[in-house]
Amino acid sequence: MVKQQISAIVKKAWENCRQSGFLPPDIDVNIIIEIPREEANGDYSTNIAFLLAPKVRKSPTDIAKTLIGNMEFHGVCEKVEVAAKGFINFYVRDDMWRAALREISDQGLDSLVPDVGEGRKVLIEFVSSNPTGPLHIGHGRGAAVGDVLANIMKRAGYNVVKEYYVNDAGKQIDTLGQSTYARWKELTGDAVPLEEHYYQGDYVKDIASLIVESNVAVPAEKAEAIAFMSKFASDFVLDGIKKDLEDFGVLFDNYFRETRLYESGEVEETLATLKDKGYAYEKDGALWFKTSMFEKDEDRVLIKSDGEKTYxxxxxxxxxxKFDRRFDTLIDIWGSDHHGYIPRMRxxxxxLGRGKDSLKVLLIQFVTLIKDGKPVGMSTRAGQFTTLKEVLNEVGRDAARFFFLMRKSDAHLEFDLDLAKKTTNENPVFYIQYAHARIESIFRVAKDEGIDPAxxxxxxxDLLTEKDEITLIKGILHFFDVIEGSAKSLEPHRITFYLLDLVGRFHSYYNKTRVIVGDQELTMARLLLLATLQQVIKDALALLGVSAPERM
Structure with missing residues (x-):
C-alpha cells in the first residue's frame, strides 16, 4: 500500500546517507510515517530529520534536504518537500491512489490490514464492576472502550482475550448481604434498621422479594443468613450484569472470580513470593509492600494489623x-478515580519479575448524561443513577456504543440522549449509517438499469480523475492507517473520528457528482469506488459493534 511505499523510500534514503558517510552507521531511529493534519502539507510526512538532528549535530532542514536528495520517489510521488522544523512532506501521485483502490478491490480488506500484533497474546480486563448493583453509564463507556479495542487489536493481528474480574470477596459483598438481609426482614414483618451505608437501590428490594416469593431456605442464624444473602444477591446481580452486557453486544471470554484466588491459595503464594524476594516486610503488625523501591509512591499495606488482606x-x-497464563501484555481499563492505583500495580x-511496560492501564473518564438539556445525577449506593440498561432501552445499542466512543477515553464525555435518538444528520450514528444505506440504494438503481454488481x-x-474521487480513495486507504494507529496507541475512538471524516467526504462527493451517468465505463468505475467505500464503512462500523443497515 501507499504508506508502506513511502516508508520504503525513506528507509532507502536513510541507507544511502549512511553508506555515503553523511549519517553514522551506528545511529538508528524509529521511522514514523504520518498523515498531516493539513491537506496542504501533503499526503504523508515524517519527522525523521528532526529526530536525527541532536544525534548527528546537524540542522533538521539540512538533514531533510540531504535525505530527499537520496530518495527515489518519482514513481510514487509528484514531489517531496522540506517543511518547517525539518518535516518531510510527500505528495503522492493520483495514479498511485487509483492503483491502491484496484488492489483493495482485487484482494479485499482483510489481506491488507497491517499485522501489527504478529500473534502476541493480550489480555484486556475491563468493566469488572463489583456485583453489588446494576451497571451504570460509566461502566457502559468502559465496556464500549474495552470491547472495541479488543476488536481492533484482533483485526491488527493480536491474540486477544477479554476478561471480567469479579470482585466477589470483601466488605462490599458483605454490605450487599446486610442490605438484602435488612430488606428481607422488612418484608417478613420483622424490620431491622436500614443503615446509611447499606445499598439503597430498588434492586435490593427486588432481590429480597425474590427470596421471599421463591420460598428460598434462609439460615436461621443472622451471620449465616447474611453470608447466604451475600452470595445469593451478588450472583443475582452478576447474572443481570452479564445480561446487560450481552444486550450491549459485549461478550467476555472469561469471568474470573476473586474468591478463586483465595480458594486456590494463589494470594498466599504471591505474598510468600514477595517476602522471599525481600519486597514485603512487617511493620506495626501489618505486612507492607515496598512500592517505593520501584515507583515514586509510598509503601502499601498487603495485610492489615487485624489480619485482613487488602484488595x-x-x-x-x-x-x-494473568502472566502465568502466558500473556505478553496486560491491558487494564479502570475508572479515572483509580489513577492513584497505577504506580503500586506497576x-x-x-x-514479580516482569517489565512494568507489560501492563498498560487505560483510564475511563466520567460520563455526564444529558436529557432535556440537563445533566442527570448519579449515586450508586443511594440508588440515584441511570443504568446502562435504561440507556440501551432509550437509544438502542448502536447509538450507545458509538456515543461512548466519541471522545478519547480519558476525556470527560457528555452523552446527549436527545441527540442520540434523532433521525437527522445531526446524529453522527444516523449520519454514518445513512451513508451506507445511500450507497446500497445507488446499487439498487444500478441493478434496475441492468448493471451486474459483480x-x-x-x-x-483510471477514469476516476475528479478531485473528490481521489479524496475519497485517500479516505478509504486511511482505514488501514487508523487500525494500525488505534491498535498501537490503544485508542479505539479513532475509528469514530475516522468514520465521520470518511462519510463527510462521501456526502460531499455525492452532492456534487452523479454516479450513474451516460458513460457506462465511468459509471462502472464510480460504482467500484462506492462498493469499496461501502465495505470500509461496514467494516469500521463492525469494529465498533454498530450495524450497517441497507435501508433507512
Missing amino acids: FASDIAYHKD ASIEA SVKTARV
Whole structure:
C-alpha cells in the first residue's frame, strides 16, 4: 500500500546517507510515517530529520534536504518537500491512489490490514464492576472502550482475550448481604434498621422479594443468613450484569472470580513470593509492600494489623495469574478515580519479575448524561443513577456504543440522549449509517438499469480523475492507517473520528457528482469506488459493534 511505499523510500534514503558517510552507521531511529493534519502539507510526512538532528549535530532542514536528495520517489510521488522544523512532506501521485483502490478491490480488506500484533497474546480486563448493583453509564463507556479495542487489536493481528474480574470477596459483598438481609426482614414483618451505608437501590428490594416469593431456605442464624444473602444477591446481580452486557453486544471470554484466588491459595503464594524476594516486610503488625523501591509512591499495606488482606494483595495475585497464563501484555481499563492505583500495580508487576511496560492501564473518564438539556445525577449506593440498561432501552445499542466512543477515553464525555435518538444528520450514528444505506440504494438503481454488481470488479479505475474521487480513495486507504494507529496507541475512538471524516467526504462527493451517468465505463468505475467505500464503512462500523443497515 501507499504508506508502506513511502516508508520504503525513506528507509532507502536513510541507507544511502549512511553508506555515503553523511549519517553514522551506528545511529538508528524509529521511522514514523504520518498523515498531516493539513491537506496542504501533503499526503504523508515524517519527522525523521528532526529526530536525527541532536544525534548527528546537524540542522533538521539540512538533514531533510540531504535525505530527499537520496530518495527515489518519482514513481510514487509528484514531489517531496522540506517543511518547517525539518518535516518531510510527500505528495503522492493520483495514479498511485487509483492503483491502491484496484488492489483493495482485487484482494479485499482483510489481506491488507497491517499485522501489527504478529500473534502476541493480550489480555484486556475491563468493566469488572463489583456485583453489588446494576451497571451504570460509566461502566457502559468502559465496556464500549474495552470491547472495541479488543476488536481492533484482533483485526491488527493480536491474540486477544477479554476478561471480567469479579470482585466477589470483601466488605462490599458483605454490605450487599446486610442490605438484602435488612430488606428481607422488612418484608417478613420483622424490620431491622436500614443503615446509611447499606445499598439503597430498588434492586435490593427486588432481590429480597425474590427470596421471599421463591420460598428460598434462609439460615436461621443472622451471620449465616447474611453470608447466604451475600452470595445469593451478588450472583443475582452478576447474572443481570452479564445480561446487560450481552444486550450491549459485549461478550467476555472469561469471568474470573476473586474468591478463586483465595480458594486456590494463589494470594498466599504471591505474598510468600514477595517476602522471599525481600519486597514485603512487617511493620506495626501489618505486612507492607515496598512500592517505593520501584515507583515514586509510598509503601502499601498487603495485610492489615487485624489480619485482613487488602484488595491490593489479591490484585497482585490476579495479575501474577494473568502472566502465568502466558500473556505478553496486560491491558487494564479502570475508572479515572483509580489513577492513584497505577504506580503500586506497576511496582508489583516489576517485583514479580516482569517489565512494568507489560501492563498498560487505560483510564475511563466520567460520563455526564444529558436529557432535556440537563445533566442527570448519579449515586450508586443511594440508588440515584441511570443504568446502562435504561440507556440501551432509550437509544438502542448502536447509538450507545458509538456515543461512548466519541471522545478519547480519558476525556470527560457528555452523552446527549436527545441527540442520540434523532433521525437527522445531526446524529453522527444516523449520519454514518445513512451513508451506507445511500450507497446500497445507488446499487439498487444500478441493478434496475441492468448493471451486474459483480461486473464492477473489472471497472477502469483510471477514469476516476475528479478531485473528490481521489479524496475519497485517500479516505478509504486511511482505514488501514487508523487500525494500525488505534491498535498501537490503544485508542479505539479513532475509528469514530475516522468514520465521520470518511462519510463527510462521501456526502460531499455525492452532492456534487452523479454516479450513474451516460458513460457506462465511468459509471462502472464510480460504482467500484462506492462498493469499496461501502465495505470500509461496514467494516469500521463492525469494529465498533454498530450495524450497517441497507435501508433507512
